[in-house]
Amino acid sequence: MMMKTFLQYNILIVVLILTASCSDTVNDNGQSADELELSGTVENYSGNAYNLRAAIRFDDLGEGEINEDGSFEATLWSGDIIDDALEPIGESLEDYRPFPCIGEDGFEISDANARFAHVTDFVYGPEGNSLALTDQTEGFVNRNYPRIEFGEIRVMWIYADRAVQIEGECERQRGNELDESMVNLNLGEGWNEIIYDHRDRNDLRVTQGARPASVGWYTDYGLVR
Numbered sequence: 001m002m003m004k005t006f007l008q009y010n011i012l013i014v015v016l017i018l019t020a021s022c023s024d025t026v027n028d029n030g031q032s033a034d035e036l037e038l039s040g041t042v043e044n045y046s047g048n049a050y051n052l053r054a055a056i057r058f059d060d061l062g063e064g065e066i067n068e069d070g071s072f073e074a075t076l077w078s079g080d081i082i083d084d085a086l087e088p089i090g091e092s093l094e095d096y097r098p099f100p101c102i103g104e105d106g107f108e109i110s111d112a113n114a115r116f117a118h119v120t121d122f123v124y125g126p127e128g129n130s131l132a133l134t135d136q137t138e139g140f141v142n143r144n145y146p147r148i149e150f151g152e153i154r155v156m157w158i159y160a161d162r163a164v165q166i167e168g169e170c171e172r173q174r175g176n177e178l179d180e181s182m183v184n185l186n187l188g189e190g191w192n193e194i195i196y197d198h199r200d201r202n203d204l205r206v207t208q209g210a211r212p213a214s215v216g217w218y219t220d221y222g223l224v225r
Contacts, residue, residue: 036076036157036191038064040217042131045070047219050124052131059085061119061159066131072217074122076157076191086115086161098158098194100181100204101168107183110165117159135214153215154196160187177202 047066052074054062061082064074089096089112092103098118101107121132133155166185171178183206185194195212197205 034078034190036062036078037073038076039073040071042066042070042072042217042219045219047125047129050129052122052124054119054122056085056117056119059117061085061117062122064122066124072122072131076119076159078159078190082117082159085117086159087117088113088115098156098206099166099168099185100183100206101170104168104170106170107168108166111162114164115161119157119159120154130220132218132220133211133215134218135212135216136218152198153212154198155211155215156194156196158185158187158192158194160189160192162189163187179204182206 045066045068047068049068050066052062052064052066052072053060054064054074054076059082060077062074062076064072066072087096089099089102089109093100096102096116098116099107121130123130135153164187166183166187168183169181171180179202181204185192185206185208192208193211195205195207195209197207197212
């Protein structure tokens with residue numbers, strides 16, 4: 001009888017260990033283990049130390065801090081804490097702007113029920129300054145998202161609540177010019193780093209892959225959202 005009880009006890013311990021090892025680690029704020037950690041250094045930074053905040057509309061999506069030497073660390077959250085910020089793409093470009101060509105014949109998404117959130121930058125300081133990844137060094141966020149300037153490359157982050165493929169090509173008339181856009185994404189569940197390439201005046205390409213060498217961490221002032 002004692003041998004049977006001892007064996008049952010050991011089996012229970014093994015089951016508990018295996019269960020714990022297969023579970024996501026969640027802290028008191030509801031943040032899960034698949035958060036995205038970011039760090040870097042802003043060259044020639046001349047500001048003070050501040051807390052960083054990543055947000056969309058009124059929902060916080062992450063936080064961090066930047067130091068007086070320009071080094072910073074930031075975390076984009078995951079799990080239940082950001083669930084209210086997730087939304088489907090809708091049926092038009094105005095519904096979810098990070099993806100071009102929504103509503104066009106050439107736009108395809110593998111799961112129309114997928115929900116997303118996005119982060120373009122981290123806000124800090126009393127004046128709403130911004131920290132972002134771009135190849136622009138002046139005025140790079142002084143306009144309404146997601147419009148990016150001709151000649152610019154921006155790196156942003158999109159959270160998907162499931163694995164999903166998004167493809168599309170479209171053309172739009174802008175004055176006397178014809179703008180061409182292309183999106184080709186294979187998003188995994190969680191945070192995905194996305195490249196918005198607008199180096200060609202009439203060509204916007206939204207893809208994944210290695211950051212271009214010209215892209216770095218920069219700050220801008222008087223952020224307009």
